[in-house]
Amino acid sequence: MAIDPGLRRLALRTLLAAFAGTTAPDWAARLLTEGLAGHTLFGTNIAEPAQVGLLTAGLRTVRRDVLLAIDEEGGDVTRLAHRTGSPYPGNAALGAVDDPDLTRTVYAAIGADLAAVGINLDLAPTADVNTADDNPIIGTRSFGADPARVARHTAAAVAGLQSTGVAACAKHFPGHGATTADSHRELPTVDASPARLRQRDLPPFAAAIAAGTQAIMTAHIRVPTLTGAGPATFSPAALTGLLRGEYGFRGAVITDALEMKGAAQAAGGIGEAAVLALAAGADLLCIGARVSPELVERVAAEIVAGLGDGRLTLRRLEEAAERTAALAAWTQRPVTPAGHDPELGYAAARRALRVEGSPAGLTDPLVVQLQASPSIAEGRVPWGLGPHLDGTEQVSVVAAESSPAGLAARAGSRPIVVVGRHTHRAEATRTLIETLAARHDVAVVEMGWPGSWRPAGVRAFITTYGASHANGRAAAEALGLTAKS
Template sequence: MGPDPGLRRLALGTLLAAYPGPVPPDWAVDLLAEGLAGHTLFGTNVHDPAQLAATTAALRAGRPDVIVAIDEEGGDVTRLAHATGSPYPGNAALGAVDDPGLTRQVYAAIGAELAALGITLDLAPTVDVNTADENPVIGTRSFGADPLRVAVHSAAAVAGLQSTGVAACAKHFPGHGATVADSHHELPTVDASPAVLRERDLPPFAAVIDAGVRAIMTAHIRVPALTGDGPATFSRAVLVDLLRREYGFTGTVITDALEMKGAALAAGGVGPAAVRALAAGADLLCIGSTVDAALVERVVGEIVGALGDGRLERARVEQAAARAAALAATTGPGDGAAPAVDGLGYAAALRAVRVEGDLAGLGTPLVVQVHATSTIAEGRVPWGLAPHLAGAEQVRAVAGETDPAQLRGRAGDRPIVLVGRHLHRLPGARELVEALAATHPVAVVEMGWPGAWRPAGARAFVTTYGASHANGRAAAQLLGLA
């Protein structure tokens, strides 16, 4: 006798898979008909709006109430605009403007675009409070370092998104903002007491729960006081005692991608990670971005096996599948009150820019873009001033490998504008900037999370609070280069 088909369908109902390429393969659609909850779309699945609308229609043919999820945060994390950069600033810029009405409007515009394309779940907003300047994975994805400001904007973002019928998913519970490690690569530790979390990290989650957020995503972070040696994703103390009982969340708990090292390494693979997450109280499991039919079957097999050997109770998996199904059922056309607004994102990005010092007399400078790597969450999205420069010359430089004398020679008697991301923590960047500022008028454009460092001798320091297409245009405009 083969495995119970009812158990297979039950296990599939807790999973969000993914597939490669712009056209859903047959297995991805067939699994939906067999009970798979849905798919997450990534940049490799997105070519243009017409293709994306055809994709979501093909997925709905597999099952009408399929969950189609995407990471569309605006700013530095975009899938719709991965080829060019987002036309919307991200959370750090919206937090800097500090107009909750604008935040709601921007997220409503993003939601309207997603709804029109047939996407039902946005894995946004990031509501982490970025209290660590060195945080390598949150940074500009956060509304800021102040819990109350982050709470207000998180609630506004959820209201804007969900007004369009697209479900919001606030992340990463119980707060990824104090980490100095990236959970895509390792299991970060936040060594804080529950009292500190309640004061510093949890107010935004309380605010989005109050705003009716339909889903909350877990963090693959270790909080020893609550989670012991494992991540929050595997912790009943976090997902049940804290999130459900103390904070009263009744929606769907979604895991961050189980392929991430913060989960997979801790559990011994994606299948065992799925079992541990379900046992801890998660409802909908993101398998990851690199998924094929065989991986889905392995995860299903692991869940069914755990139901058989007592690692999982059937009632718990039924509860998870029911919450996933409830999320699928609550998404649909919104009230149509929030159409996308032309130029909204660019105007918002301009309001966010902060200038310290003096931009006068820069004329037509040499623009130097300092190379920066991207996180897995961001992906390889173009950034910088290049698409917006009307006449200025731009060169690229690698901090720590570029001789300042070379750039001085290239600049001649022109001023220099240095454009970077997280310059304060890029090896060799501080030295490069300060060496150039010793001989030339230099303006620095910081498009990442700004630290406390300001370069000695620089004429001006410009902070954009993000590196989206909108942020780049705003900086170029302000510098008179667009």
């Protein structure tokens, strides 16, 4: 059944779609003429800067105020540099340095890179306080485990990004850092009282608001004392009562991707999730990465149906569209980003590096990279020391399938450098490293979220606080290995 064209256009004004490929399909441009708020770009849309600039320029000729969003956090979550790894360290490394001026400068450089290719909305920074060491989805995306530290760096990141004319979006409200589940795969639960949330999880969002962030992203997490049985994305108490009422946020509330199981499964579908999110107080809805014109139409139709059956009021939908339009208008201000040193990120990564023990004398090692599955947020981005080694032998292994004796035989008289992410989490990884260290000179490079475990017998333990291209280069230099730029 055909829907009212005016209501359809109003619904489209609250949606961020996406498309595959390095050129925009006809439907992606057509929907912009019909009201669609914009598109999110992913790694599949990125080949090289000139191509991205042409892509965004083409979309902007269709409608000047289109929102073009991306997840460009630096560190482990990068779209612009998904083929090589980011030239900037991520939040954990910046938090380890704990220099807000550096964080502001790095985020201004990220913003300048985005502005140069026509992207005007960065779904960053991550403002979550990572208090769960085994958090499977936040980890090195966080500035740390201390709320005050995360708050000051979140504010600095917002200021840096927005100085370039790129809108910031602090995420994931009211805080995804205490979870041990991934909301891409399920609906995580955070058992915390409102007082605990205000003390531990919410200070960075208050800091982002004070810094003028143009947007805040919702989390598909359940906090029973606040959201009841559903996720924060569907919670009027979280979005309207807490974020708008208590914290006074007046910008755009953006949802995390509604295709994620923490939202779609909880609602019974993406369209139903869209209605619940809008009714709760969200303004701009990320549909997800796997988007078709048919899906956009189904979501728009469900929003209009929600107006008809009372799940959603017309005034709430109009308010959401108005806030999204205000966000787009903010990005239209003329701003000329300052230039930045291309070595900025590498210098920052060196400052973040922590070396325990001594790597001196570990010449001509066998580098053993432990394979690690990326999170859905990260995607398959190259990591490790490999791009920075010149003539040093490297092997890639699965810890649980590896023979310490076989690796020791391969190394011979050479030392071994083990490179991994979250090495403390798996018994097989811990056993492999300590068995090797009992018979060999071994150094460990930890490129994930560091735990408290330190393997017995190792010569050096190097923590990078992330696995970006910049982090890898800093570690290779610290080991005295020949590094390529």
